[in-house]
Amino acid sequence: MLKRIFKIIGITIGVVVVIAIGIYVKAYLNTENRRNKIFEVSPQQLTIHADSAILEHGKRLVTTKGCNDCHGTDMGGKVFIDDPAIGLLIGTNLTKGKGGLPPDYNINDWVRALKHGLRRDGKPLLFMPSQEYTFLTEQDMGAIIAYCAQLPNVDREFPQHKLGPVGRILTDLDKFPLFPAEKIDHSRMLAKEIKPEVSIEFGKYLSVACEGCHKKTMKGGEAVAPGFPIVADISPTGNAARWTTDQFIQTLRTGITPENKHLKPQEMPWTMTKAYTDVELKALHLYLKSL
Ligand code: HEC
Ligand code: HEC
Known part of the structure; x- marks a missing residue:
């Protein structure tokens, strides 16, 4: 009797292990395949101007985007995900210091990355949220590039990215945005510029930065990754719809809601929205209310 029970347990464990290995192997092959795919694009030609007002604008965008x-605050790169299950993901050193971009990294290369x-070799950048930056105007993208291209050198070297089993499986299930290049309409041209004013149009332009978590509908929903909170509904059906514009601004500047809930900046990035101007926050609020 005991022998039979052990046999059944043994078979069950064996089957579970085989299924788990199967799921992993499938995810591994799928992610390696996608990682090595070469996209043939000819980046839109941008002319970069760099006077002091443009550099100042670019500097602000690097924070607000x-x-x-x-x-990293000095753009010299940083490890931003280090989890054996998900992987080791590093935001590149974007200066020309040791461990940074090659000396001949040019404007086309910047556009290829951002848009x-x-x-450079046409393979997708991992986890770099270009599915949002592809909607920047020429003016804003140009200012970001102008600012980044003149950053003082930072010498900081990193190991290679690593992809963990959970990261690969979630990517295979389309639950982890590892390959933003796949989601981009590569033939779309950038809009020239947009007027920074309290308008629904400008609010919509800014809301691209919220879409990754709050979704296009702004209704939020499932957590962005295991261990993260449910994403709040910030559309007119959500709690935040009851707030005044001042309360909305206050929340996005301090991370504390009118209900006295403290938002963690690593879950809801208010350290980014803190740097938005009054006009930007008012436009965002107007857009959210218009949905
Ligand atoms: C969510 C994290 C994240 C944010 C936000 C982000 N990046 Fe990245 N970025 C990455 C990662 C990760 C890589 C490296 C990808 C790789 O090597 O596969 C990267 C790569 C790049 C590269 C390409 C370097 C190369 O090897 O060609 C450029 C350029 C870049 N980022 C610029 C920016 C700029 C400018 C912004 C803001 C407008 C920005 N990134 C925002 C994560 C991010
Ligand atoms: C990285 C994911 C992420 C991004 C990007 C993001 N949010 Fe959030 N946001 C969250 C999560 C998660 C919560 C819920 C946090 C909690 O419950 O503690 C939240 C909560 C909020 C709340 C509070 C809602 C309430 O009822 O308490 C507001 C307001 C908000 N976000 C606005 C924005 C706006 C506006 C943007 C774009 C400029 C944005 N968020 C971008 C993840 C994000």
Whole structure:
């Protein structure tokens, strides 16, 4: 009797192990395949101007678009995910120092990365949120490139990225945005510029930065990764719809809601929205209310 029970347990464990290995092997092959795919694109030609007002604008955008969160406050790169299950992901050193971009990294290369999510050889950049930056205007993308191209050198070297089993499986299930290049319409041309004013149009333009978590509908929903909270509904059906514009601004500047809930910056990036101007936050609020 005991022998039979052990046999059944043994077979069950064996089957589970075989299935787990099967799922992993499938995810491994799928992610390696996609990682090595070459996208043929011809980056849109941008002319970069760099006067002091443009550099100042670019510097602000690097904060408000979240570049600092992954590439470091000095843009010299940083490890931003280090988890044996998910992987080791590093925001590249974007200066020309040791461990940084090659000396001949040019404007086309910047556009290929920001607008297309691709590295020089045409393979997809991992986890770099170009599916959002592809909607920047020429003016904003130009200012970001102008600012980044003149950063003082930072010498900081990193190991290679590593992909963990859970990271690969979630990517295979389309639950982890490892290859943003796949989600981009590569033939779309950038809009020239947008007027920074309290308008629904400008609010919509800014809301691209919220879509990754709150979704296009702004209704949020499932957590962005295991261990993260449910993403709040910030559309007119959500709790935040009851707030005044001042309360909305206050929340996105301090991370504390009118209900006295403290938002963690690594879950809801208010350290990024803190740097938004009044006009930007008012436009965002107007857009959210219009949905
Ligand atoms: C969510 C994290 C994240 C944010 C936010 C982010 N990046 Fe990245 N970025 C990465 C990662 C990770 C890589 C490296 C990808 C790789 O090597 O596969 C990368 C790569 C790049 C590269 C390509 C370097 C190369 O090897 O060709 C450029 C350029 C770049 N980022 C610029 C920016 C700029 C400018 C911003 C803000 C507008 C930004 N990134 C925001 C994560 C991020
Ligand atoms: C990286 C994911 C992420 C991004 C990007 C993001 N949010 Fe959030 N946001 C969250 C999560 C998760 C919560 C819920 C946090 C909690 O419950 O502690 C939240 C909560 C909020 C809340 C509070 C809602 C409430 O009822 O308490 C507001 C307001 C908000 N986000 C606005 C925005 C806006 C506006 C943007 C874009 C500029 C944005 N968020 C971008 C993840 C994100």
